[in-house]
Amino acid sequence: MIRYLFFVLLITGSFSFLPAHAQEDVWAGASVNFAHGKLEVSKNDRYLQHKDGTPFFYLADTAWELFHRLNEQEAETYLENRRAKGFTVIQAVILPELDGLHTPNAMGETPLKDIREVIPNEAYFKWVDKVIRMAEAKGLYVGLLPTWGDKVDNRQWGIGPEIFNPAYAQAYGAWLGKRYRNFKNIIWINGGDRWGGDGNYANWDALAKGIKSVDKNHLMTYHPLGEHSSAQWFHNNTWLDFNMAQTGHCRRSYEIYERLIVKDYNRIPVKPCMDGEPRYENHPVCGQPDSLGWFDDVDIRQAMYWSLFSGALGHTYGCHDVWQMLAPGREPAGLARGHWETSLDLPGAFDLIHARRLMERFDHDSRIPAGDFILSENSAYDHKVVALRGNGFALIYFPNGETATFDFHRISKKNDLLIEWMNPRTGLLTEAGTMTRETTHEITPPSSGRGHDWVLIVRE
Numbered sequence: 001m002i003r004y005l006f007f008v009l010l011i012t013g014s015f016s017f018l019p020a021h022a023q024e025d026v027w028a029g030a031s032v033n034f035a036h037g038k039l040e041v042s043k044n045d046r047y048l049q050h051k052d053g054t055p056f057f058y059l060a061d062t063a064w065e066l067f068h069r070l071n072e073q074e075a076e077t078y079l080e081n082r083r084a085k086g087f088t089v090i091q092a093v094i095l096p097e098l099d100g101l102h103t104p105n106a107m108g109e110t111p112l113k114d115i116r117e118v119i120p121n122e123a124y125f126k127w128v129d130k131v132i133r134m135a136e137a138k139g140l141y142v143g144l145l146p147t148w149g150d151k152v153d154n155r156q157w158g159i160g161p162e163i164f165n166p167a168y169a170q171a172y173g174a175w176l177g178k179r180y181r182n183f184k185n186i187i188w189i190n191g192g193d194r195w196g197g198d199g200n201y202a203n204w205d206a207l208a209k210g211i212k213s214v215d216k217n218h219l220m221t222y223h224p225l226g227e228h229s230s231a232q233w234f235h236n237n238t239w240l241d242f243n244m245a246q247t248g249h250c251r252r253s254y255e256i257y258e259r260l261i262v263k264d265y266n267r268i269p270v271k272p273c274m275d276g277e278p279r280y281e282n283h284p285v286c287g288q289p290d291s292l293g294w295f296d297d298v299d300i301r302q303a304m305y306w307s308l309f310s311g312a313l314g315h316t317y318g319c320h321d322v323w324q325m326l327a328p329g330r331e332p333a334g335l336a337r338g339h340w341e342t343s344l345d346l347p348g349a350f351d352l353i354h355a356r357r358l359m360e361r362f363d364h365d366s367r368i369p370a371g372d373f374i375l376s377e378n379s380a381y382d383h384k385v386v387a388l389r390g391n392g393f394a395l396i397y398f399p400n401g402e403t404a405t406f407d408f409h410r411i412s413k414k415n416d417l418l419i420e421w422m423n424p425r426t427g428l429l430t431e432a433g434t435m436t437r438e439t440t441h442e443i444t445p446p447s448s449g450r451g452h453d454w455v456l457i458v459r460e
Contacts, residue, residue, distance in 0.1 A: 025350070025353050025354070025427055026084045026085075027083060027084055027085065027086040027353060029139070030083075030137075030138060030139025031083050031086060031087060031088050031138060031139035031140055032056070032088050032139040032140065032141065033054075033139065034136070034139065034184045034185065036050030036052050036054040037051025037052050038050070038051050038184075038217055038218070039051075039056055039141075039187065039218070039219050040219070041219070041241055041242065041271075041272060042055070042272070042364065042365070043365075044270075044365060045269070045270040045271055045272060046270070046272055046311070046313065046364075046367075047272055047313045047314075047364050048219065048242065048272060048313055048314070049364075055360070055364040056088070056314075057088060057314055057356055057359055057360055058088060058089055058274060058313055058314025058315070058316075059086060059087050059088045059089065059314055059315060059316075059317070059352060059355075059356050060087065060088070060089035060090065060091050060143055060276070060314070060315070060316040060317065061082050061087050061090055061091065061316070061317050061318065061319075062091045062277060062280075062316060062317070062318040062319075062322070062323045063078065063082075063091065063092050063322065063323060063325075064091070064092060064093045064096060064097060064145075064148070064323045064324070065092075065093070065096050065097070065098060065323065065324050065325045066078070066090065066092040066131065066325070067092055067093070067094060067096065067105060067124075067127065067128050067131060068093075068096040068098065068100050068103075068105050068325075069098075069105070069106065069324075069325040069327075069330075070106060070325055071106035071107070072130070074106075074325075074341075075131050076134065077341065078322075078340075078341075078344070079131075079134055079135055079138055079140060080138065081344045081345075082140065082344075083138040083139065083140060085349055085350065085352060085353055086352060086353035086356045086357075087140065087317075087352070088139075088141060088314075088356075089140065089141045089142070089143045089187060089316075090135055090140055090141070090142050090143065091142075091143035091145070091189060091223075091276070091316065092131075092142060092143070092144065092145065093145040093147065093148050093192060094111060094125075094128060094145065094146055094147060094176075095111050095112075095146065095147035095148060095151050096148055097148040097150065097158065097159075097192075097193075098159070098324065098333065099159045100148065101151070101161070101163070105124065105127065107123070107124075107127055109121055109123045109124040110124060111124045111125075112124075112163075115161070115163055116163070117168070118163055118164065118168045118171070118172050120172075120175060125179065129179075132144075132180075132183060132185065132186070135185060136183070136184055140185065141185045141186070141187050142185055142186060142187070143187045143188075143189045143276075144180070144187065144188055144189060145189045145190075145191070145192050145223065146173065146176055146188075146190070146207060146211070147172075147192055147207075148192040148193065149192035149193045149194025149225070150162075150192075150194075151163050151164060151192075152164050152169075152192075152194060152200055152203045152204065153194055153195065153200050164203045164207070165203065166202045166203055166205075166206035167206070169203045169204075169206040169207040169210065170206040170207065170209060170213075171210065172207065172210065173206065173207040173208065173209065173210020173211040173213075174210040174211070174213055174214050175210075176210075176211055176215075177210065177211040177212065177213065177214030178214045180215065180218075181214055181215035181216070181217050181218070182217070186217075186218045187218060187219050187220075187221070188208075188211055188215075188218055188219065188220035188221070189220070189221055189222070189223050189244070189276070190204055190207055190208045190211075190220060190221070190222045190223070190239075191204060191222040191223040191224060191230070192223055193223060193224070193226070193246070193277070194224070194225050195225055195228075196222060196224060196228075196230065196232065196233035196234060201233060204222065204233075204234075205234075205237065205239075208220060208222075208237070208239040208240075209239060211239075212239045219241040219242065220239055220240065220241050221241060221242050221243065221244040222234050222240060222243075222244060223244055223246065223276050223277065224244070224245065224246050226246050226247075226248030226249065226250070226277070227246065227247065227248050227250075227251070227256065227259075227260070228245070228246060228260075229243055229244070229245040229246075229260050229263070229264050229273075230243045230244050230245070231243045231245075231263075231267055231271075231273070235267060235271065236269075241271070241272075242271055242272035242273065242274065242313060243264045243267075243271050243272070243273040243274070244273075244274055244275075244276035245260040245261060245264060245273065245274070245275050245276065246275070246276060246277040246278075247261075247275050247277070247278045247303065247307075248277065248278075248279070249279055249280060249283050249285070249286065249287070249295070250285065250286035251279070252279070252285065252299065252302075252382070253381035253382045253384070254306050254381045254382075254386070254399075255381045257275075257306045257307055257310050258310075260275070261273060261274075261275060261306075261307050261311065261312055262310050262311070262369070265310065265311035265369065272313040273311070273312060273313065274307070274312040274313045274314050274315060274316070275303070275307045275312060275315060275316060276316045277316060277318060278300075278303040278304075278307070278315070278316065278317075278318065279295045279299050279300070279303050279318075280295060280318040280319055280320045280323070281295055281296065281297065281299070281300050281317070281318070281319045281320065281343075281346050281347075281348040281349065282294060282295065282296075282319055282320045282321055282336070282337065282343060282346060283295045283318075283319075283320035283334070283336075284320075284334070284335045287335065289335060296347070296348065297346070297347035297348035297351060297425075298450060298451045299348075300317065300348030300351060300352075301348065301351050301424050301425070301453055302399050302453065303315075304317070304351075304352065304355055305355065305386070305397040305399070305424065305453070305455065306384065306386055306397065306399070308355065308388070309369065309386040309387060309388040309395060309396075309397050310369050310386055311368070311369045311388075315352075315355070317348070317349065317352055319343050319344075319346060319348075319349065320334065320336045320337075320338075320343075321336050321337070321338040321339065321340050321342075321343035322340045322343050322344060324336060324340070325340045326338065326339060326340050326343075327339055327340060327341075351424060351425060353427070354422070354424055354426070354427035355424070357427065358395065358422060358455065358457075362390060362393050362395070363390045363391055363392075363393070364390075365390075366390035366391040367388055367389065367390035368388070368389060368390070369386070369387070369388060370387040370388055370394060370410075371386070371387060372410070373387065373389070373394070373406050373407045373408060373409075373410055373411075374387060374396075374404055374405070374406060375404075375406060375407055375440060376403075376404045376405040376442070378404065382399075382400075383399060383402050384399065385397065385398055385399070385402055385404045387406075389410065389411055392411065392412050392459055392460040393411065393457070393458065393460070394408065394456075394457075394458040394459075395455060395456070395457060395458075396455065396456040396458070397453065397454075397455055398453060398454045398455075398456070399453050400448060400450055400452065400453060401444075401445040401446075401447050401448030401449060401452040401453065402445075402448065403442060403443065403444040403445075404442070404443060405440055405441065405442045405443075406440065406441050406443060407440050407441075408435070408437045408441070408458060409437055411437065411458060411459075411460075412437060412460045414437070414460050415436050415437055415438060416434045416435075416436060416437075417435055417436070417437055417458050417460065418431070418434055418458070418459050418460070419431075419432045419433060419434065419435055419456065419457065419458050419459075420432055420457045421445070421446060421454055421455070421456060421457070422454070422455040422456075422457060423454065424453050424454065424455055425451075425453075429457075435458075443456065
């Protein structure tokens, strides 16, 4: 066994081990080129791609209250910030959570003219149209939720009111499908932080079927309540194109990804899967900031790489202040503490673009989760090393700079493999020489401890 210690001087020279942030990495131009065609599921059912075969990396932000609380100038500020950070999807809700049926939006409009019969208000929907077009101009998809879950079921939480039965849900879905079927940048997200089974099932199923009865152009998933997955109720429904889990705002270890993402990845029939609502930046851990603290950029990166290297098609980011567009005069939801516009630039939001560039660099069709070549004991959920491999490459995430042992025989038939470190905090790539595939290797990242996570790239 050959042991590699990378800790003082790498091949390219001196290297900073401090968890600094490189905020100058800005996405140039439109985030997505819609000329590649509409989105579809890949032939191997593992990821999303455009019609011409170009892979699509789903990197989303949760802006649930976008249509409800921002005016045009604010929406432009928000969307431009997310384009520059490399986001590809904005997740937003038409009938929003925070008293969305009664409190007017920034233009003084509410979504429905008649709540009892779910009759849309054209003036409100013209605003929704406009925001979606603004996103399109920046190369951003909108992950569009027809309604938040409290309009279907507010027995556990939410303002509601409950307005849907299956007939109304299907009619509303068909109306939405007809209105948005020719928009280039829609991904439908059924659900809205709710249980999908029991008495709720018929409503969610009817809403999805209503949209899909008219709109054949856009993909659809389902956003479940925390620590659940869409697959629990809808995996075999034809309208569900890919699975979405919500790992939620309590768990800080890999256990929740094993329970949701790994389980969804291994389901039969195969469908792409992802985390649509993970731990949010600047969110109190499990709602207990005094005893458990607040999620920060370290949590953001761990959630993202644990998910991606476990086989997820993409990832969703969230900030507790941003999803609700918190500003003076608005009651904070769930102990939020920052102005939405300032919080757009929290450290974790700058780290996402590095993952996008990394994931788009390597082949999609051959990549699979690769825990099989990690030889060392790797059962501690707080220190779980995860790996992804494909033809001629492997990507390995060390969440806290752990030492681990590997067998790289399955990566390539070539004897000499190139290695480089990626700093997930800055995106900095540093060459670190070569290693042979004929022996096992014990590898230690350049630094260790919380906030010193690393990605090792091994390639031909």
